[in-house]
Amino acid sequence: MAEDAESILTNGPYNSRPRWKYLDNILNRPGPFTDPDWVCGEPALEGLSRAKILVIGAGGLGCEILKNLALSGFKDIHVIDMDTIDVSNLNRQFLFRHADVGKFKAEVAARFVEKRVKGVKITPYCGKIQDKDDDYYMQFAMIVCGLDSIEARRWINATLVGMVDENDPDSMKPLIDGGTEGFKGQARVIFPTMTSCIECQLDMHAPRAAVPLCTLATIPRQPQHCIEWAHIIAWEEERKDITLDNDDPEHITWLYQKALKRAQEFNIPGVTYSMTQGVVKNIIPAIASTNAIVAASCCNEAFKIASNTNPFLGFPGTDNYMMYTGDVSVYTYTFQHVKKADCPVCGNLAKDLQVNSNSTLQEFIESLAERPEAQLKKPTIRTEAKSLYYQSPPTLEKQTRPNLSKKLYELVSDGEEIAIQDPAFQIAFKFKLVFEN
Amino acid sequence: MTGTTPPPLHGPTSKEKKYDRQLRLWAASGQAALEQSHILLINSGPGVVGVETLKNLVLPGVGHFTILDSAIVTEADLGVNFFLEEEHLGGFRAEHSCTLLKELNPDVQGSYITEPTESFLSKPIALKPYTLILVTAPINPQLLSKLSANAATFQIPTFYIHCIGFYSQFSIHLPPAFPIVDTHPDPESTSDLRLLTPWPELSQFATEKTKGLQEMSHHDHGHVPYICLLLHYLEEWKSTHDGQVPQNYKDKTAFKASVAQGERRNNPEGGEENYDEAVAAVLKSLNPTSISSAVRDVFEAPECKSLTPETSGFWIIAHAMSIFYATHAVLPLPGSLPDMKAQSADYIQLQNVYKSKARHDLAEVLSTVRTLEKKLSRAVVIDEKEVEAFCKNAAHIKMVRGRPFHIVLPGETVRWGDRAKKAAQDLTDPESLILLYIAFLAIDTFIATHDVDGLGCAAKVAGGDDWESDTEEVEGIALKIIDGLINEAGTSIDEDEYSEIKSRAREYAQELVRAGGSELHNISALTGGLVAQEVIKVVTKQYIPVDNTCVFDGVRSKSSVLRF
């Protein structure tokens, strides 16, 4: 296996790239795990420098991803992020300085990496991923995601699955997704329609259970209950006309003082400003080291996919998911998450949903937001024969509103299929309602 | 809980704002420890993994870092190191990386030293100012061995880091006793309710709250805290089981059913949450309290058993704790209570029953500590907060026994000591990355035997020029190390397994030599993340660090933690 490479090493043109000496060792030499048909040298190098790659998110993971891709030999990188820089980003988003607070993340990050790594072109877009259409996404070789929003992940996943045209292999765009929370994180690779997608894996990222309203209203026991009360109930009662802004210190202080007062009435210790902020903004702890690990793992897979320098995660039938935990020693679990035939996005069977037929449509709709396998907040629901509930337009909403108080058994039969649409996604989710009682 | 403190009107400080997302993990105490630390990086080779590690320490606000590196910036650095620019070509790598790293956080101090490692280490107190030392390979093994010995005399934790191509590995040499109190256990595993051994105040509270249970209104019945329910039904159970609590799985299942029978279903909700909680808690809450092997190790440690005036606060508290345990057969009560369905006032009252018992236990431990201090005539008084933190997390304390890492000296064979048996077993485990670790040892051996000028930095790298013959040599060394290990362990491995081991070791060696001493930025960034995380754990003495070797395989995206 070493014969061909030898000539490139000694005579090939890539010795003339002193800046990429280290990278070129890998590009110019086959290894024990490279495909026997893999041609090292020029094709591997071209695969990297020609690949147009999209990075979604320029936050904690995104900053790392941009740096890593630029130093992995990618030359044409695009980045999308709608956010502006906040002071609490500076403990990990290392492309930003204090003077950048308030500017667009995508713009500042792109300029910084372009300046630092010569020869790489980074095109920022400061806006939402939903602003762009299939034609836009079609231009990329692959997409790397460093997002903190599950909804945005589901949107891009559904978009990429929908774009796949069986007759056009170029329409299948590998999606590499990273996520972190404190000392934990994951990196996964998806080959849309071929391997398990974000939606297939949705129940691995279940939302936190909400505290029942009656606890907040009448029997608070924890400091968090008092804060949620101030957030959900007191604000509505006393400051209805002001839109709550989680980033406005006056608003957080108001909630904090309300919560503190309520806590004192009930002798509940522990309400702090920091906790108030955490509960209201649903803050997830984030540190530089976990971001570095997860982002680099994603970029390592992107590099291997583009250069074929080694086997990569996500090849159908092999591992596609690396789970990481770093609070107790270092632990990774790398496995194959299997595609689900009843995945609402990439499968074609309706997914079973266990329901109590005595609950009302209203209760069912509320439960959809929390069910790990659904997580839909504004569902419009219909069966093959009739419309059960429409969120909009107002006329249809009004027409279907009486159904909300009806029990499920009055509206559907056991095992009946329903379609749910949600404004956050462009596809319909198919579910089969199975009565558990 | 005084209830009269007026709420502060000011929000968080600017530092609290900047570090908000990490303070939620390691709190102000961890942050203070980080800010008081001074990290030394002894850099070599392409030098990226060390700089990426520092990046992840400068961002969260390490106090001070120093880079020791005599290398000059070359073109090749610009293709792999993010903290160097074109205008730095020809300058000192340490100086320019230091400047660019400092830009990340104005609160952090950075210094650099361009003296060669050898002359730097010739001053015996050179390492004294540092809290922790990071050393990256390749380094001359004699220097490494001297450095390691020096660091050990000052008990400075030392990391030795390799990063080549798609692979990386690091080992941590901690002091011989490295205790951790604030291990941050999973909140699910920490509730200690003592339902099988309630103290009088708890029993009394439960009796009061369950008085006339049958006659209660639906509202009251549905709001009895589940802890009181379980204590109530346990009393009933004992009265029909010779005073015994449920002993085994079968008993517990029967007990669970008896609790479930008490649940009312004829109420408007068609069930009761507090009863559901009680039923769900039976299996996990009705276990006799026992201490973990980690806690037992602490109690049985020689440092805990025989105290001297120089003994650190940790061991004195541990000793007091072991006396408490010997007296009561339980650890001090942590005092925390999980949330449960209950009226606010009842819950707070119950919470206070647990808290006051915890305070009572703490007072007992504290008084033992004070007696010990007097007996030892210690000059420094142990802070009560330290004793309190220990009591709160007593069940989850952990002690790591630091061990030196492998240093391959020319002409010497790798020794495995008391780890030989375990290491030899791991050879046949396809999930273990011990063979990759051995391949790294083979690379170190190669460097030890091909040292060009004795300065470490200019060492000949495996796969630098003559790739094929270097591959053969490193493969050969790896196989020798494997044979040495099997020999030392005195185990026998059957023919098929042995040839499987050899072929896997060869693959790792080939892949390592393929890189020719190169770092791939992604693997350096990932490893820099892992190392920085471990540095933070060691410096803050929070969470549980790697004990003592971590290996990462970027071909298969897998890691292993091994102990040597």
Ligand SMILES: [Zn+2]
């Ligand atoms: Zn799917």
